Amino acid sequence: MTVRFRVHGAVQGVGYRRFAEREARALDLAGWVRNEPDGSVAGEAEGPEAALEAFRARLAEGPAYAAVGRLDWEAQDVRSSLPLPFQILR
Numbered sequence: 001m002t003v004r005f006r007v008h009g010a011v012q013g014v015g016y017r018r019f020a021e022r023e024a025r026a027l028d029l030a031g032w033v034r035n036e037p038d039g040s041v042a043g044e045a046e047g048p049e050a051a052l053e054a055f056r057a058r059l060a061e062g063p064a065y066a067a068v069g070r071l072d073w074e075a076q077d078v079r080s081s082l083p084l085p086f087q088i089l090r
Contacts, residue, residue, distance in 0.1 A: 002046040002076040007059055009069030011041045017088045019063040024086035027051040031082045034089040046082045 007016065012035050020033040020043065029051055033043035045055055062068045 001049050001052055002044060002079050002082070003052055003056075004042070004044050004074045004076060005056070005059060006036070006040050006042045006072040007062070007068055007070075008040045008072075009062075010065075010067040011062065012039055014065040015063050016041050016066050019066070020059060021086055021088050023058045024055055027055055029055060029086050030084040031086045032089045033086070044076075044080070044082055045086065046079065 017033050017035065020041070024031060024033075024045055027047065029045045029047040031043055031045035033041060036042050045052060047055075056071070056073055060068055060071045
């Protein structure tokens, strides 16, 4: 299963991308995460549904200094070839 996500709130400059990378790698997910010009953090992840649901819950919580306002989460119909291990794009 593949998903696209976007996290809104105080999520840049607080270690959010590193947090997402660490959590995704712990769940053995493929994908990427990056900062967006509008201040959000976006990415794609691919893996088993249970692992993605755990990742979603962790993204919604975020690291200690983040303040997640909203998490957009959209399942994709097609699988893509996402990088493994999960990585930060700059």
